[in-house]
Amino acid sequence: MTRMPAWTWLAAGLLSMAALLACAREVIKEVPVEVEVEVVKEVVRGVSAEAGSLVVYSGRSDSLVGPIIDQFRDVTGIDVSVKYGSTSEVAATLLEEGGSSPADVFFAQDPGGLGAVADMLAPLPDDIVSKVPEWARSPQGRWVGISGRARVVVYNTATLSDGGIPATLTSFSEPEWKGRLGWAPTNGSFQAMVTAMRVLWGEDKTREWLQSIQDNDPQIYPKNTPIVAAAAAGEVDVGFVNHYYLYRFIQENGEGFPARNHYLDGGGPGSVVLVAGAGILKTAENPENAERFLNFMLSQVAQQYFASQTYEYPLVEGVRTHRILKPLSDINNPSVDMADLADLVGTQRLLRELGIIP
Amino acid sequence: MTSEDLRIAAAPRWQPPALPAERQTWTRPPAAVWLPVLLITIAMALPPVYLLLRSADASAEAWRLLLRPRTAEIALRSLSLAAAVTLASVALAVPLAWLTVRTDLPYRRVWGVLTALPLVIPSYVGGFLIISALGPKGLLQGVLQGPLGVDRLPSIYGLPGAALTLVLLSYPYVLLTVRGVMGGLNPAYEETARSLGLGPWAVMRRVTLPQLRPAVVSGGLLVGLYTLSDFGAVSLLRYETFTWAIYQQYQTSFDRSTAALLSAALVLAAILILVSEAWTRGRMAYHESAGARRPLRPVGLGRWKWPAILFTGAVVTASLMLPAWVLGYWLVRGLHAGVAMGSIWTAAFNSVSISALAAAAAAVCSLPVAVLVVRYPGIFAKVAERMSYVGYALPGIVVALALVFFGANYARPIYQTAWLLLLAYVVMFLPAALGASRASLLRVGPRLEEAARSLGHGPLRTFLNVTAPLMLPGVLSGAALVFLLTMKELPATLILGPLDFKTLSTQVWSASSEAFFAQAAVPALLLILLSAVPLGYLMLRDRARF
Numbered sequence: 001m002t003r004m005p006a007w008t009w010l011a012a013g014l015l016s017m018a019a020l021l022a023c024a025r026e027v028i029k030e031v032p033v034e035v036e037v038e039v040v041k042e043v044v045r046g047v048s049a050e051a052g053s054l055v056v057y058s059g060r061s062d063s064l065v066g067p068i069i070d071q072f073r074d075v076t077g078i079d080v081s082v083k084y085g086s087t088s089e090v091a092a093t094l095l096e097e098g099g100s101s102p103a104d105v106f107f108a109q110d111p112g113g114l115g116a117v118a119d120m121l122a123p124l125p126d127d128i129v130s131k132v133p134e135w136a137r138s139p140q141g142r143w144v145g146i147s148g149r150a151r152v153v154v155y156n157t158a159t160l161s162d163g164g165i166p167a168t169l170t171s172f173s174e175p176e177w178k179g180r181l182g183w184a185p186t187n188g189s190f191q192a193m194v195t196a197m198r199v200l201w202g203e204d205k206t207r208e209w210l211q212s213i214q215d216n217d218p219q220i221y222p223k224n225t226p227i228v229a230a231a232a233a234g235e236v237d238v239g240f241v242n243h244y245y246l247y248r249f250i251q252e253n254g255e256g257f258p259a260r261n262h263y264l265d266g267g268g269p270g271s272v273v274l275v276a277g278a279g280i281l282k283t284a285e286n287p288e289n290a291e292r293f294l295n296f297m298l299s300q301v302a303q304q305y306f307a308s309q310t311y312e313y314p315l316v317e318g319v320r321t322h323r324i325l326k327p328l329s330d331i332n333n334p335s336v337d338m339a340d341l342a343d344l345v346g347t348q349r350l351l352r353e354l355g356i357i358p
Numbered sequence: 359m360t361s362e363d364l365r366i367a368a369a370p371r372w373q374p375p376a377l378p379a380e381r382q383t384w385t386r387p388p389a390a391v392w393l394p395v396l397l398i399t400i401a402m403a404l405p406p407v408y409l410l411l412r413s414a415d416a417s418a419e420a421w422r423l424l425l426r427p428r429t430a431e432i433a434l435r436s437l438s439l440a441a442a443v444t445l446a447s448v449a450l451a452v453p454l455a456w457l458t459v460r461t462d463l464p465y466r467r468v469w470g471v472l473t474a475l476p477l478v479i480p481s482y483v484g485g486f487l488i489i490s491a492l493g494p495k496g497l498l499q500g501v502l503q504g505p506l507g508v509d510r511l512p513s514i515y516g517l518p519g520a521a522l523t524l525v526l527l528s529y530p531y532v533l534l535t536v537r538g539v540m541g542g543l544n545p546a547y548e549e550t551a552r553s554l555g556l557g558p559w560a561v562m563r564r565v566t567l568p569q570l571r572p573a574v575v576s577g578g579l580l581v582g583l584y585t586l587s588d589f590g591a592v593s594l595l596r597y598e599t600f601t602w603a604i605y606q607q608y609q610t611s612f613d614r615s616t617a618a619l620l621s622a623a624l625v626l627a628a629i630l631i632l633v634s635e636a637w638t639r640g641r642m643a644y645h646e647s648a649g650a651r652r653p654l655r656p657v658g659l660g661r662w663k664w665p666a667i668l669f670t671g672a673v674v675t676a677s678l679m680l681p682a683w684v685l686g687y688w689l690v691r692g693l694h695a696g697v698a699m700g701s702i703w704t705a706a707f708n709s710v711s712i713s714a715l716a717a718a719a720a721a722v723c724s725l726p727v728a729v730l731v732v733r734y735p736g737i738f739a740k741v742a743e744r745m746s747y748v749g750y751a752l753p754g755i756v757v758a759l760a761l762v763f764f765g766a767n768y769a770r771p772i773y774q775t776a777w778l779l780l781l782a783y784v785v786m787f788l789p790a791a792l793g794a795s796r797a798s799l800l801r802v803g804p805r806l807e808e809a810a811r812s813l814g815h816g817p818l819r820t821f822l823n824v825t826a827p828l829m830l831p832g833v834l835s836g837a838a839l840v841f842l843l844t845m846k847e848l849p850a851t852l853i854l855g856p857l858d859f860k861t862l863s864t865q866v867w868s869a870s871s872e873a874f875f876a877q878a879a880v881p882a883l884l885l886i887l888l889s890a891v892p893l894g895y896l897m898l899r900d901r902a903r904f
Contacts, residue, residue, distance in 0.1 A: 055857060062860070062868040063877060081857035083774075084868060088609040089755060093853050095614060096759050097766040102774065102857075116612035186606055222593040225873045226489070233495035248873040252692050348611055357610075358428060358603050 051077035054289040057094060057103040059087030059113050060276060068305045072296045078289050087113035087188070094120060094281075104284035105293055107146070109276050110188045114143040115342025121279035128291065131298045132315040136275045138339050145275030145338060146297045147306040148313030150243040150331055151193050152261040153270075154231045165238065168266030169197075172238075173212035181218040182227045182239035185356045189224065189242050189274055191348065192341040197269035199340050203350070210354055232259040242274070247311040247324065267332035273313065275338055387734040388817060394726040395742050401785055402745045405752055406625065408760035412618030420616040424623065433627055436586055436599040439521060440631065444582040446525045448574055450673060451532035456566075457666050459540045462656040464663075469670050470537070471893045476677035477530040477842045478889040480863060481523065482590030483870065483882060487681045488514070488523045489594060520597035524585055526677040531584065531790070531839065532577030538794050538835035539573040542801065545655065558657075572800055576793030579635045580839075583628055583751040583789070600624040601753045608755060621756045628751035632744055682886060685879040692876015702865055702881050709861040710888055712776065712851075713844035716783035717791075721837040723784055724791035728829075729821070732799045746792055749785035754849035757786050761854055774856050782850040787843050791836035798832020799825070838896055845889050862888075 058065055062084050073080045083090065087109040094101055094117050106121070108114045114121070121142040129141045136145030155165055166172065172181060184190050197206045219236050221227045227239035228246055232253075243261050250257045264270035278297065280290040296302055303314035307321055313328050314321065321327045351357045387395075423429075457463045458470040476484075491497045494510045502508040514522070543566070551565045552558075589601050600620060607617035659666050727746060731739045749757050761782050765773040772778045802825055810820040826833075846863050855861075862881040869877035 061872050062865070063872050063874050066868075083852075083855075083857050084864065085852040086609070086871070088612060089849065089853055091612050092608050092614060092755070092759055093762050095612070096762040100766045100770065102766075112610070112612070186610055188610055191610055220596055222596075225871070226486070226594065228873070229490075230493075230495075233493065235493060235495045245873045248875075252688070252695050252874075252876055254695060344610060358432070358598055358606065 051079065052286055052289055053079040053081065054105065054286050054293060055103050056080060056082045056105045056107055056293065057090045058082055058084050059090040059106070059108040064310050065107065067309065068297070068302050071301070071305075072293060076289075076292060076296075078292070080293075091116045099283055101281060101283055102285075103281050104286045104290040105278055105280055106143075107276075107278040107297075108143075110192060110274060111143075111277065111338045111342040112188050112192060112344050114138070114277055114279055115339070115344075117279075118142050118342070120281055120283070122282040122284070122287070124280060124294070125291065128294050128298065135335060136315050136338055137277070138279075138342075139337065140339075143277045143279035144294060144298070145277040145315050147303075147310070148273045148275050148315055148328065149189070150263065150273050150313065150326075150328075150333075151189070151270060152241060152243045152263055153238050154228050154241045154246055154259050155238045155262055156231050156234050156236075157258045157260055158234065159237050162260065162262055165262045166264075166266075168264055168268055169270035170209065170268075173209060173216070175216070177238075178216045180237040181213065181216055182221055182230050182236035183213070183218045184221045184223050184227060184240075185351055187223045188344075190240060191344050191351070192274050193240070193269055193272055194351065195341045195344060195347045196272045196334070196336045198347060198350070199336055200269050200334055207350060207354065210351070210356060214354060214356060228259060232257055234258075238262075240270075243325070244311040263326050263331060265332055267334055269334065269336075271332045271334065272336055273328065273331060273333045274341070275315065276312070277338075385734060387730055387738075390818060391726050391730050391734065392738070394723070395730050395738075398723050398727060398784075398788070399742045399745050401781060402749055402788070404764055405749050405757050405760040405785065406622075408763055409618045409622050409625070409756070411763075412615050413622055416615035416619050420613070420619055423616055424619045429620075429623060432598060432600055432603055433623065435517075435597065436601075436624070436627055437630070439517060439524070439592070439597060439599060440582040440585040442517070442521045443524045443528065443585045444578045446521065447529040447532050447581045448578050450525065450529045451577065452536060452567075452570070452574060454529075454670060454673060455533050455536040455540050457670055459537055460657050461659050461666070462663075463659060463666055463670065469674070471890055472674045472678055473670065474530045474534055474838075474842075474893050475886055475890060476527050476681075477534075477839075478846050478885055479527055479678075479681050479882075480590060480846045480848065480866060481527055481588050482594065483685075483866065483878075484527045484681065485520075485523050485591040485594035486870070487684050488519060488526075488591075490684060491680060492519070492522075515596045517597055519595040520592050523591040523595060524588060527591070528581045528584055529673075529677075530842075531580040532574060534835050534839050535573045535577035535580070535794050535797060536570055538832040539570055539797050539801065542798070542831055543569060569801075573793075573797040575635060575638050576797055579631070579747070580750075580790055580793060582631050582635075583747060586624060586628060586631070586751050587753050589753055589755075600627065604753055604756065614759070617756070621752060624752065625748055628747065629744070631751075632747055678886075682883065685882050688875040689879035689883065692879065695876070702862065702884060705860040705862050705865045705881060706884055706888060708859060709845055709863065709885070712779065712783075712861065713841045714892075715776075716780055716787065716844040717837040717841035719780055720784050720787050720791040720840040721795070721833050723788055724795040724833070724836060725826075725829075727788075727792055728795040728799045729825075731796055733804065743792070746788045750787065750789045752786075754786065754847065755853070757782060758850040758853035761785070761850075765854070774854070776856060776859075779850065779854045779856070779859075782854050783840070783844050783847065786847070786850065787840045790839040790843060791833070794832045794836025794839065795829060798829045801832075802828045834896060838892055841892055842889055845885055 056069065069080060069082060072078070085093065090106065091108070091113045094103060094106060106114070106117060118138070123141045124144055126141070129137050129144050132145050136148065137143065153165060194206065194210070197209065219230065221230065224241045224245050227236070227241050228249055230236050231239050232249065246259060246261050249259070278294055280287060280294070284290050298316055300316070300319055303316045303319040306312045307314045307319055311322055311325065313325070348357065454473050458466045458473060463469060489496060492511065492514050494513055496511065499508060499511045547565050547569070548561050551561045556564065586599070587601055589605050592599050592602050593605070600623065604617050604620045604624065607613045607620065727742055731743045761778060765778045769778070806824055807820050810824045811817070815823065848863050848867055851861055851864055862885045865881040866878050866885065
């Protein structure tokens, strides 16, 4: 029995941790997003008693799109199954599966992912693609944008104020920014921005800008989230990111979180708006349900969900942007076709040549 | 005690006993051994075959990318990280194993559980936590700023940070493998050596450590190869390795053939490590010939008690308490802010059941391979053993895509079912079970089996009644290792899991990748908590033997 205390100690520790978690779960309550059932019914009309099934491959994570997919399932009665992963993992899976893919819909985080599997996607009906502006969809109608994300500059509020940050990307080439910048050159959204730069500025000016930033010794991060964290910690003063990660940090840390977004009002590639989008597989076994799914995602209800719950930009007319965001109409969004951004090969060649990515 | 035992312990320089003559010539293994091994080897060959197929499509540009000086640089960086992490992990794990198994360290079984747990912390979480704590503007800087005016800590990015993170998360590989053997050591060797005048350090160096060598080497191999395949820590801490470059190809170029070429290069690097392992392994027949042995008596630490507690406590604090504390902080902060959480009970159930199945499957598959390698050495055994490490050294995404390719196109009935997912886990984690099984079989003398055979037992009955019980502790610790690895596995679970299949690790990823930290904290803490249960069971079981 002399050994028992060790075990009671461990068991007590585990039990109390379990109890803590259980209590936590008591406190946590699901916050349901209210569904206007009538509106939704309107959107998904034509669903028969035999609702059938639908397989969605989602490159957007469960925590972002899970709730709205659940709503679609509840409202239509369609038996929706989802495979989650990062956009690149899901795209690679689709490519490996080829014609044998069980997927009906591919919901991707960025145009690059959709571009990679464009050959496997079926043309969408006009009434779906025409719901979003022309820049936010594939010109061949292979995929359609569902929500938008603005490129912004995140900055540390202790060292900078919104007024003290330049209005265009070009100003960050100045030596005063040496050692103060953070970027994620391997990130898809960053590369999409560089692609926009090549479209708008041409190769030479893009190369010059990249080189000048490189000369300013930027800190390199793998993706957006660590840049926001680093900006708040003061590891860097500013970082090039997508706008919506910041709001999750603020939600958890409170208003005192020492980082904010700065929109580059000067226009150009720094203020480009990127989209997350979806397409239907040519080999889909449930093409009708797949169309219902896209229609639902472009309905007022779902667009409102993206606007209010994930802090993204709705792409359908008449849906209001979250009050804490700068409205889409006020962003100096340059006219870049999202489809042009799907092709990242030239951008990667350039980044590699400059030694920015391996 | 037999005369052979005495001879071994008393020899001025310890020499491995000469191999009995019958095992120097190759004997043909029975079908019950070679057939399963053949099937396992075929499964193991799927990823390399897939890589060959994909490399065949590679464009000229892909080859140009592979054949530039930068690739050699990446290879060198990958190998130096693997070497650094392996050496540091061994240096940390062997003393910890000894303290928690062989000494009178207070609460040593509790320490035994706690020191093994960091293995379940996913490296992308671990890397993030290390940066939060030790980054240029991390928690430590915050603490030092007040009293010392430290404005910015030196950068931990690069080799030091990546190595530190990986050591803290992967030393338990060595720890668990060594523990499995250490608990079964025959005290007779040590006691004899002491009785013949060797001091405690000399006993350790000349008697105990040589017996542990196969376990240390196989644990070290697991650490080294894991380091090659890790993506989370190296990407967050900015140290460019092969796996990092491979993910790069998938993530930004969606280029599977360049990724395949780089993966093939990674396999070559892994082979380099395997060859050097064969060289370190040395000769390794450390059988016990005595059938009955007395239980081990714990070594009294005496005045070393407090330093030992401090050392163990420091390792547990850095590798487990700190992450748990940060996760708890995220959780409380999120609750305070009223963050909504989804249900995780299904995910918890899925995690535990699939991990238990994977552990059982890997342990069972490891047995025929271990028997072949130890009892029937030869070219087939060598090939089978080396092949089993390939899936483990490759990044999870490569193994998963290989099985997607074969599953979706040639094995549709099991595609997107738990069966194919289990196969993936076995392909990836068999070496973790094999290392432990092999090390424990090495310590079972063939003479015991021969005695059973001569008394009329058939080969299968001999294995089940004589060999298996003696191997059990080692096999169980190997299974525990696979359980922990499966609990945190991410890419294959995401890619190959059945539709709508959620586990704790996919939930951690789903939330943390989109910066929902509070939502990530609940499954991450539960992951640690649930993993403690089987480890606790193993420790309890062990108790009966001391």
